[in-house]
Amino acid sequence: MTDLTRLTLTDARDGLKAKQFSATELAKAHIAAVEQARALNAYVLETPEHALKQAAASDEKLAKGEAGPLEGLPLGIKDLFATKGVRTTACSKILGNFVPAYESTVSSQLWRDGAVMLGKLNNDEFAMGSSNESSAFGPVVNPWRRKGSNVGLGSNVGAGAAGAIEGNHLVPGGSSGGSAAAVAAHLCLAATATDTGGSIRQPAAFTGAVGIKPTYGRCSRWGIVAFASSLDQAGPIGKTVRDCAVMLRSMAGHDPKDTTSVDRAVPDYEASVGRSVKGMKIGIPREYRLEGLNAEIDALWQQGIDWLKAAGAEIVEISLPHAKYALPAYYIVAPAEASSNLARYDGVRYGLREQGRDIVEMYEKTRAAGFGAEVRRRIMIGTYVLSSGYYDAYYLRAQKVRTLIKRDFEAVYDQGIDAVLTPATPSAAFGIGEKGSADPVEMYLNDVFTVTVNMAGLPGIAVPAGLDSQGLPLGLQLIGRPFDEETLFSLGQVIEEAAGHFPVTERWWA
Amino acid sequence: MSVDAATVKRVAHLSRIAVDDADVPKLQGELNAILGFVELLNEVDVTGVEPMTSVTPMVMKKRQDIVTDGEIADEIVANAPASEDDYFMVPKVIE
Numbered sequence: 127m128t129d130l131t132r133l134t135l136t137d138a139r140d141g142l143k144a145k146q147f148s149a150t151e152l153a154k155a156h157i158a159a160v161e162q163a164r165a166l167n168a169y170v171l172e173t174p175e176h177a178l179k180q181a182a183a184s185d186e187k188l189a190k191g192e193a194g195p196l197e198g199l200p201l202g203i204k205d206l207f208a209t210k211g212v213r214t215t216a217c218s219k220i221l222g223n224f225v226p227a228y229e230s231t232v233s234s235q236l237w238r239d240g241a242v243m244l245g246k247l248n249n250d251e252f253a254m255g256s257s258n259e260s261s262a263f264g265p266v267v268n269p270w271r272r273k274g275s276n277v278g279l280g281s282n283v284g285a286g287a288a289g290a291i292e293g294n295h296l297v298p299g300g301s302s303g304g305s306a307a308a309v310a311a312h313l314c315l316a317a318t319a320t321d322t323g324g325s326i327r328q329p330a331a332f333t334g335a336v337g338i339k340p341t342y343g344r345c346s347r348w349g350i351v352a353f354a355s356s357l358d359q360a361g362p363i364g365k366t367v368r369d370c371a372v373m374l375r376s377m378a379g380h381d382p383k384d385t386t387s388v389d390r391a392v393p394d395y396e397a398s399v400g401r402s403v404k405g406m407k408i409g410i411p412r413e414y415r416l417e418g419l420n421a422e423i424d425a426l427w428q429q430g431i432d433w434l435k436a437a438g439a440e441i442v443e444i445s446l447p448h449a450k451y452a453l454p455a456y457y458i459v460a461p462a463e464a465s466s467n468l469a470r471y472d473g474v475r476y477g478l479r480e481q482g483r484d485i486v487e488m489y490e491k492t493r494a495a496g497f498g499a500e501v502r503r504r505i506m507i508g509t510y511v512l513s514s515g516y517y518d519a520y521y522l523r524a525q526k527v528r529t530l531i532k533r534d535f536e537a538v539y540d541q542g543i544d545a546v547l548t549p550a551t552p553s554a555a556f557g558i559g560e561k562g563s564a565d566p567v568e569m570y571l572n573d574v575f576t577v578t579v580n581m582a583g584l585p586g587i588a589v590p591a592g593l594d595s596q597g598l599p600l601g602l603q604l605i606g607r608p609f610d611e612e613t614l615f616s617l618g619q620v621i622e623e624a625a626g627h628f629p630v631t632e633r634w635w636a
Numbered sequence: 637m638s639v640d641a642a643t644v645k646r647v648a649h650l651s652r653i654a655v656d657d658a659d660v661p662k663l664q665g666e667l668n669a670i671l672g673f674v675e676l677l678n679e680v681d682v683t684g685v686e687p688m689t690s691v692t693p694m695v696m697k698k699r700q701d702i703v704t705d706g707e708i709a710d711e712i713v714a715n716a717p718a719s720e721d722d723y724f725m726v727p728k729v730i731e
Contacts, residue, residue, distance in 0.1 A: 224715050225714070225715065227708070227711040227712075227714060341692070342691040342692055343691070343692040343694070356688075356691055357691075382697070382699065385696065385697045386691070386692070386694075388692060388694065448680070450676075451676060451677055451680055453673075454673055454674040454675075454676045454677050455674075455677060457670055457673065457674055458674055458677075465651065469652075472652070473717060474716065474717075474724050474726055475712075475715070475716055475724060476715035476716060476717075477715070477717070478717070479717035479718065481727075482727065483727075484727055484728070484729075485726055485727050485728075485729050486652070487654075488726070488727050489652040490649070490652050490653060490654035491654050493651070493652050493653045493654070494653050494654035494655070497653070502651075502653055503663070503666055503667070503670075505651045505653065506644075506647050506648060506651050506653065506663070506667060507667060507670055507671075509647050509650050509651040510639065510643075510647045510667070510671075513647070513650060516637075519637070520674070522687055523677055523678075523680075523682055524674075524677060525687035525688045525689070526680075526682040526685040526686070526687045526688075527677055527680050527682065528687070528688040529685050529686055529687060529688045530680065530682070530685060532688065565666075565669050566666055566669060566670060567669050567670060567673045570673070583691035583692055608692065
């Protein structure tokens with residue numbers, strides 16, 4: 127029998143309907159793959175019994191012809207989504223053994239549609255990071271290796287614990303590093319993820335996967351551990367553009383429990399996959415041609431332009447004059463919102479508590495012990511920029527710059543541009559421990575192409591488009607009009623068809 | 637703008653995060669690197685620009701001011717590090 131984990135989500139869906147295999151067989155194949163891949167550290171909690179129970183229920187529904195849109199399809203869930211009765215930690219020590227009494231809206235919609243949960247996926251602590259190295263569970267290993275590299279073939283591989291893997295492995299990106307690595311290594315058919323500054327698109331690009339951050343308000347944030355509430359959005363990481371379209375349809379939709387979730391019908395995104403892009407106007411922002419841009423990234427971008435042109439799209443040079451201010455503005459807005467959101471971790475209501483002489487010392491010791499270095503740093507930056515006397519100079523100015531960034535896009539879309547094409551990341555995946563140890567800003571620069579999209583609340587998709595000279599995947603990003611994810615799926619499909627797929631061929635970790 | 641050691645300690649206290657004196661210089665360097673990076677915003681002319689307050693323009697949603705849930709005190713304290721009779725337990729606050 128063929129390896130069921132190698133199927134795409136939509137092929138598996140069609141195979142289940144055609145009774146080529148059962149949901150239980152599909153779940154078992156994935157459970158085995160997850161067990162064999164513990165050295166990658168993609169899952170922080172495996173829930174095989176839960177998966178088998180859901181798969182058995184799916185088999186009954188499939189037999190009765192009552193299958194939901196995701197019936198019997200095994201997924202991984204980022205550990206930022208609250209899952210009822212299943213430990214949810216945001217990969218922070220401070221949430222310790224937190225077991226939610228509720229289910230996030232997005233994940234509840236996946237179960238409503240018949241999906242099967244394989245477990246919870248690793249991420250940067252509180253989704254703060256671009257390499258998955260800030261997780262309290264340790265880094266995730268990218269299933270991709272540089273050409274000719276055979277790191278990880280040592281005797282300690284497969285020992286199961288974080289850090290048990292040897293050699294100079296690559297990061298999968300972050301913060302949704304577990305989601306991206308699990309999809310690329312065939313440890314789930316698709317995964318949920320979240321994106322505050324690039325946390326879906328950058329790891330998707332680093333692992334040869336597809337990831338879409340929908341428009342702000344498209345998916346409910348209820349039950350997702352909050353990082354920066356005006357920027358956070360949930361979205362899928364999948365093996366193909368079509369898989370992401372199917373996932374997003376289930377994840378999206380209005381939720382009265384999230385005041386920023388938009389009451390707007392969810393289209394059948396899959397119908398937009400394969401739709402013609404002839405006559406579409408694609409903007410190429412000149413400000414994205416950064417000084418010192420990696421030549422391979424630049425060539426990939428040009429390749430993307432040529433592919434879209436060949437598909438009948440019209441290429442238009444555009445200007446986004448405030449794009450270069452998006453990242454610095456983000457590093458005011460996001461930490462400010464984080465410092466407020468993370469105030470709830472006080473050692474009283476849930477999670478870790480360190481004893482102190484009085485309540486303030488208890489708070490201070492709890493938060494020092496519970497938060498990792500990156501999270502502490504961002505809380506402190508956020509506290510500083512919101513503190514008396516600095517609010518106007520930092521936070522207010524950043525929110526004004528944000529208005530300007532959004533206006534840039536509005537002007538471009540008013541000119542009739544349908545979508546904007548850019549590189550997804552400034553480089554391919556880098557080595558674990560290679561970046562950000564001396565200067566945190568070095569790590570932040572990973573999100574230079576993606577963060578603008580969050581600041582403007584727009585949808586953005588990352589699609590794998592080629593391999594670099596080291597044999598590592600690179601992605602292109604398409605940015606759409608608000609609530610026009612359909613155009614992104616149509617254009618993304620053109621790139622996918624032209625570029626082909628980039629599966630990890632060797633299961634060196636198993 | 638950059639922060640000195642005293643400001644780092646003050647911000648740590650405002651953040652309710654205990655910081656060892658020995659860690660202050662490193663933290664000061666990191667915070668200053670970030671603050672140095674965001675200085676770039678000072679070159680933007682923001683005169684007359686409204687700060688963004690809503691990402692997607694929409695009418696504030698409201699609901700009836702009625703009780704929609706409750707009677708779940710045991711669920712609420714279930715994850716607390718210390719609780720007693722559905723109360724969160726904390727160190728003594730008032731002498």
